[in-house]
Amino acid sequence: MGVSLGAGVALAQFRGGGGGTPDTARAPASEAPPAPEPTTPPPSPTRAAAQKPEPAPKPTVKPKPKPTATKKKPAAVPQSGKGTFTTASASGRITGASGTLRRYRVQIEEGVDLSARATAEEIEAILAHPRSWAAHGRGRFQLVDANADFVIRIATPDTADALCARQGLDTHGELNCETTEGVVVNLKRWILGSPTFAGPPEQYRHLIINHEVGHEIGIRQHLGCGGPGRPAPAMMQQIKGLDGCRSNAFPYDEDGVYITGPIVS
Numbered sequence: 001m002g003v004s005l006g007a008g009v010a011l012a013q014f015r016g017g018g019g020g021t022p023d024t025a026r027a028p029a030s031e032a033p034p035a036p037e038p039t040t041p042p043p044s045p046t047r048a049a050a051q052k053p054e055p056a057p058k059p060t061v062k063p064k065p066k067p068t069a070t071k072k073k074p075a076a077v078p079q080s081g082k083g084t085f086t087t088a089s090a091s092g093r094i095t096g097a098s099g100t101l102r103r104y105r106v107q108i109e110e111g112v113d114l115s116a117r118a119t120a121e122e123i124e125a126i127l128a129h130p131r132s133w134a135a136h137g138r139g140r141f142q143l144v145d146a147n148a149d150f151v152i153r154i155a156t157p158d159t160a161d162a163l164c165a166r167q168g169l170d171t172h173g174e175l176n177c178e179t180t181e182g183v184v185v186n187l188k189r190w191i192l193g194s195p196t197f198a199g200p201p202e203q204y205r206h207l208i209i210n211h212e213v214g215h216e217i218g219i220r221q222h223l224g225c226g227g228p229g230r231p232a233p234a235m236m237q238q239i240k241g242l243d244g245c246r247s248n249a250f251p252y253d254e255d256g257v258y259i260t261g262p263i264v265s
């Protein structure tokens with residue numbers, strides 16, 4: 001069943017027959033379910049490399065305590081919430097020119113200090129990015145608030161655990177997972193990013209969405225690093241370690257070439 005994880009990760013379940021099929025139509029994973037990916041892996045050499053600080057600020061600039069921190073200080077992440085969700089109202093345009101149309105809705109746990117609408121627009125922009133799936137003919141996507149093919153939920157760690165546990169998955173308050181309804185994103189990952197990712201959380205969110213939606217469009221396997229110094233594939237479980245690659249949030253490079261590597265699971 002769907003597990004998932006980390007950079008979103010998860011498993012690979014996909015809906016049989018393409019978009020529009022009911023959630024129950026998802027085919028069960030044929031392979032043994034992967035263990036949940038740790039979102040906070042132990043330190044490793046690759047991790048250190050991935051966390052190379054940004055250039056030091058000019059002397060006239062006030063020193064920043066965290067080199068990779070974004071300008072906006074992230075809010076503290078609540079451990080638990082109401083367990084109920086607000087659906088972002090939306091009637092988005094279709095992104096992408098070819099492939100199966102998949103409609104998705106975005107839900108934010110009630111009480112979490114995230115705007116559902118703004119978050120949905122952020123996810124919409126991620127899926128419309130020129131280095132993401134839709135720009136390369138891998139499907140079309142449309143943000144909706146009803147009759148969706150799958151849902152992307154952002155939930156506090158406790159709620160994410162509860163949702164994932166329904167699938168038989170133990171996510172330890174740290175992991176994302178994939179359920180029969182769609183993707184559950186741990187709020188901690190959304191707000192704080194990942195220790196193996198060199199960029200800011202805003203960029204890490206591209207990896208979360210690209211990886212999980214990669215599973216949604218039917219990519220079942222995870223990939224490994226394609227070679228030292230190369231960008232890590234979006235379908236690599238980067239949070240488990242980069243194996244010599246550079247962290248990367250996008251399926252395709254700037255020239256439109258798919259970033260790949262050996263199949264690892």
Ligand SMILES: [Zn+2]
Pocket residue numbers: 004005008009010011012211215222
């Ligand atoms: Zn995965």
